Amino acid sequence: MKSLRTIAIKEAQSRINPEVKAPAAKISEFFGVNVFDKKKMKDFLSKEVYNKLISAIDNGELINQEDANHIATAIKSWAMGKGATHYTHWFQPLTGTTAEKHDSFFEPSSDGPIEIFAGSALVQQEPDASSFPNGGIRNTFEARGYTAWDPSSPAFIMESAAGKTLCIPTVFVSYTGEALDYKAPLLKALNAMDKAAVDVCQFFDKSITKVNASLGIEQEYFLVDLALYNARPDLVLTGRTLFGHMSAKGQQLEDHYFGSIPERVFSYMVDFENEALKLGIPLKTRHNEVAPMQFECAPIYEEINLAIDHNQLLMDLMEKVALRHKFKVLLHEKPYAGINGSGKHNNWSLITDTGKNLLAPGKTPKNNLMFLAFFVNTVKAVHEHADLLRASIASVSNDHRLGANEAPPAIISIFLGQQLNEVLDEIEHSRISKKVKEDNALWLGIPKIPQILLDNTDRNRTSPFAFTGNKFELRAVGSSANSSAPMTVLNAIVADQLVKFKIDVDKLIKKGEKKDVALLTVIKKYIKESKDIRFEGNGYSQEWADEAEKRGLSNIKTTPVALDAYVSEKSTELFAKINLFSKREAHARHEILLENYYKKLQIEARVMGEMTNSMIIPAVIAYQNTLIENAKGLKDLGLGEDALETPLAIIGKISEHLKIVKNSIDTMLEARKVTNHIEDTRDKAISYDLEVKSYFDTIRYHTDKLEQIVDDSVWPLPKFRELLFLK
Ligand code: ADP
Numbered sequence: 001m002k003s004l005r006t007i008a009i010k011e012a013q014s015r016i017n018p019e020v021k022a023p024a025a026k027i028s029e030f031f032g033v034n035v036f037d038k039k040k041m042k043d044f045l046s047k048e049v050y051n052k053l054i055s056a057i058d059n060g061e062l063i064n065q066e067d068a069n070h071i072a073t074a075i076k077s078w079a080m081g082k083g084a085t086h087y088t089h090w091f092q093p094l095t096g097t098t099a100e101k102h103d104s105f106f107e108p109s110s111d112g113p114i115e116i117f118a119g120s121a122l123v124q125q126e127p128d129a130s131s132f133p134n135g136g137i138r139n140t141f142e143a144r145g146y147t148a149w150d151p152s153s154p155a156f157i158m159e160s161a162a163g164k165t166l167c168i169p170t171v172f173v174s175y176t177g178e179a180l181d182y183k184a185p186l187l188k189a190l191n192a193m194d195k196a197a198v199d200v201c202q203f204f205d206k207s208i209t210k211v212n213a214s215l216g217i218e219q220e221y222f223l224v225d226l227a228l229y230n231a232r233p234d235l236v237l238t239g240r241t242l243f244g245h246m247s248a249k250g251q252q253l254e255d256h257y258f259g260s261i262p263e264r265v266f267s268y269m270v271d272f273e274n275e276a277l278k279l280g281i282p283l284k285t286r287h288n289e290v291a292p293m294q295f296e297c298a299p300i301y302e303e304i305n306l307a308i309d310h311n312q313l314l315m316d317l318m319e320k321v322a323l324r325h326k327f328k329v330l331l332h333e334k335p336y337a338g339i340n341g342s343g344k345h346n347n348w349s350l351i352t353d354t355g356k357n358l359l360a361p362g363k364t365p366k367n368n369l370m371f372l373a374f375f376v377n378t379v380k381a382v383h384e385h386a387d388l389l390r391a392s393i394a395s396v397s398n399d400h401r402l403g404a405n406e407a408p409p410a411i412i413s414i415f416l417g418q419q420l421n422e423v424l425d426e427i428e429h430s431r432i433s434k435k436v437k438e439d440n441a442l443w444l445g446i447p448k449i450p451q452i453l454l455d456n457t458d459r460n461r462t463s464p465f466a467f468t469g470n471k472f473e474l475r476a477v478g479s480s481a482n483s484s485a486p487m488t489v490l491n492a493i494v495a496d497q498l499v500k501f502k503i504d505v506d507k508l509i510k511k512g513e514k515k516d517v518a519l520l521t522v523i524k525k526y527i528k529e530s531k532d533i534r535f536e537g538n539g540y541s542q543e544w545a546d547e548a549e550k551r552g553l554s555n556i557k558t559t560p561v562a563l564d565a566y567v568s569e570k571s572t573e574l575f576a577k578i579n580l581f582s583k584r585e586a587h588a589r590h591e592i593l594l595e596n597y598y599k600k601l602q603i604e605a606r607v608m609g610e611m612t613n614s615m616i617i618p619a620v621i622a623y624q625n626t627l628i629e630n631a632k633g634l635k636d637l638g639l640g641e642d643a644l645e646t647p648l649a650i651i652g653k654i655s656e657h658l659k660i661v662k663n664s665i666d667t668m669l670e671a672r673k674v675t676n677h678i679e680d681t682r683d684k685a686i687s688y689d690l691e692v693k694s695y696f697d698t699i700r701y702h703t704d705k706l707e708q709i710v711d712d713s714v715w716p717l718p719k720f721r722e723l724l725f726l727k
């Protein structure tokens with residue numbers, strides 16, 4: 001019988017690319033056709049309701065029921081005109097993926113069947129599934145949860161071969177009003193940021209009334225042929241390979257990065273890009289990444305809530321479209337040991353309603369003071385709450401990147417680039433002139449900040465959080481993550497810091513200090529206080545780990561410990577101040593994340609056991625038997641000891657590895673049983689890390705050795721060279 005691996009390899013080699021065609025020659029002609037955007041709102045709504053909806057979008061004004069009915073009817077007309085038969089609230093529960101529950105517009109009535117979509121259905125839905133992660137918030141007797149319309153993210157139509165569905169972006173909260181998703185806290189943090197940033201802007205420019213955070217998300221991913229993927233139970237069930245010796249050629253020749261894109265992959269990229277563009281996702285960039293079969297795409301940055309919805313939607317699309325091309329897209333942070341993992345760089349900045357990027361150095365010294373205020377407050381916020389930021393990017397899969405010989409390290413630090421570092425040092429050490437002259441070029445002794453920062457070439461790829469000219473780039477986010485978690489934290493901590501900044505500056509002004517002197521005095525103080533978080537060197541080096549320890553920076557390598565920051569006293573105080581999470585919400589979230597951690601390890605451990613016992617060991621024994629037959633035959637021929645040496649040596653080697661593998665699998669199983677009995681979730685998660693996961697490396701090491709010894713034709717699992725190079 002042919003093995004699944006053999007069949008899969010054959011299949012992978014005979015793929016024919018499906019035809020991919022853009023809906024129009026120019027992207028601008030089909031961009032956003034499936035989105036109920038401002039233009040369509042204008043077309044389908046009365047002027048009055050349109051204005052109300054816009055002010056709900058821009059300023060969070062409430063929409064009354066009558067207007068909601070009007071809007072729902074308009075959206076329905078548009079959606080049905082495009083062929084939609086169903087609608088769904090689209091939300092982001094803490095499972096990490098998106099969720100939807102479809103209802104049709106169709107309803108029987110006394111006058112015959114009709115299609116309706118009431119305002120109430122637009123505004124609120126009650127997903128009856130009580131089985132989303134809730135960390136104990138929803139007891140079964142209050143199992144109801146609500147999804148509530150988020151007008152700031154436009155409705156869209158999801159197309160599939162079998163039908164079209166109108167999707168309404170929503171938040172997901174419990175019956176008692178607690179957040180059960182990623183979006184609700186994000187919106188709260190953004191609101192806090194808007195208020196705090198506008199307040200600080202008043203020191204510089206009274207015309208600013210709104211500040212939006214912006215986000216551009218670079219998405220890394222791997223592709224693998226679907227048949228090969230299906231022949232690997234570990235990939236199917238855990239998203240990563242639990243076994244597999246690195247192929248002789250990996251990424252060492254550095255011939256993949258920015259290389260020419262293989263035809264089959266290109267066809268896939270164009271296909272999902274077209275789908276994304278129709279949904280208003282402004283994809284702009286595509287290229288090969290460092291590892292073989294690793295790629296990246298990036299849209300143009302957008303308002304943060306929308307950018308995150310778009311990224312969630314994009315991941316979903318990428319998975320769906322991949323199947324058409326008989327690919328599987330791997331969004332896991334580390335599908336293959338031995339080559340690069342994947343991240344999701346979060347490029348973040350703050351933009352005012354006057355169109356100014358608060359993190360872009362300006363031309364005039366006065367603008368620079370404004371820039372410095374926001375810049376230094378960000379640095380200070382990260383210094384203050386590095387542990388919380390670390391917690392926000394922690395997951396079982398991201399543990400393979402952070403602090404595990406992989407970019408970036410688990411130590412949170414900020415890279416500013418030489419020029420800005422010098423600027424901050426200069427401010428820190430200079431005396432603040434009390435004689436302020438409005439248009440003095442070296443006003444207040446602020447060093448000139450060159451505008452060419454945009455093109456700064458001294459990019460430090462080893463830093464988890466880097467300033468890149470006019471934005472900060474959080475690189476530590478995992479490729480499969482919902483960016484809301486880190487972006488909620490980042491915006492919350494910077495908002496909180498800006499509030500403190502305003503208080504500190506106002507105090508000095510009240511004491512009679514001139515405004516600009518007050519501003520610079522506080523900035524100077526913050527630069528001093530947050531100095532330890534700044535690091536320009538190689539983030540991967542041992543020297544940095546040592547240095548960071550001296551500076552008192554945390555280096556938390558695993559998720560269950562990193563997550564402590566969600567329930568620390570410091571974070572609880574922060575959450576309360578900006579009304580982000582109640583104690584109950586924070587604890588629930590903490591619990592959910594811990595559960596997610598150990599459950600995923602539990603699955604990995606089970607898959608490892610199953611694959612070892614039922615796939616790997618039988619193949620190894622089959623080969624060993626062949627060798628035994630061979631040895632017997634040689635003996636029968638009357639050949640001496642000499643001739644038997646080689647088969648016996650191989651048989652012995654196999655036995656050695658096999659013994660260790662089998663023993664480790666069995667002890668791991670025992671350890672799992674003990675761990676499963678632990679009540680406390682945090683203890684259980686830590687035990688899964690220390691007592692169960694700790695066997696993974698040994699088991700893998702020895703099975704990978706066996707993979708190299710055993711007859712290739714009986715090895716059951718597609719090998720790395722096939723997963724990574726057959727395309
Ligand atoms: P790279 O880091 O690969 O050089 P780019 O500089 O092109 O990438 O930018 C990466 C992402 O950052 C893109 O999504 C881009 O739109 C986004 N970006 C650029 N400027 C800003 C900004 N001011 N705020 C937020 N994101 C931005």
Ligand code: MG
Pocket residue numbers: 218345473
């Ligand atoms: Mg980048």
